[in-house]
Amino acid sequence: MLSRKKTFYSLSIIEQAKELYLEGTFVVSIRYYGYKVNLYLYENEYIEVFYNHKLDLVEKIQPMDFSHSRMKFYEDQISIKSVAQ
Numbered sequence: 001m002l003s004r005k006k007t008f009y010s011l012s013i014i015e016q017a018k019e020l021y022l023e024g025t026f027v028v029s030i031r032y033y034g035y036k037v038n039l040y041l042y043e044n045e046y047i048e049v050f051y052n053h054k055l056d057l058v059e060k061i062q063p064m065d066f067s068h069s070r071m072k073f074y075e076d077q078i079s080i081k082s083v084a085q
Helices: 005-009 014-022 071-075
Strands: 027-031 035-042 046-052 057-064
Touching: 005 014, 014 035, 014 046, 014 057, 027 071
Parallel strands: none
Antiparallel strands: 027 035, 035 046, 046 057
16 A cells, blocks of 8 residues: 555646645745745645646646755745754
8 A cells, every 4th residue: 555645646737736735734935936836734744836837837846855055045034954864
């Protein structure tokens, strides 16, 4: 049987968004280039949802990369601790 996390990533992007909205905890929203990025905490993992305003579309949902330069935008607003530590 697949773990719940593996099951989450095998869902369609629409189902992933629904699961995050219903079962995740919204943390913060940032602007990143042409995106509004919503950060959720879901099962002890930070997950980013990239929403494109011009297309009115969620383009991707992915685990947060703690080494990405985008982290500085989060750090300005909240204190994030890596759950990997």
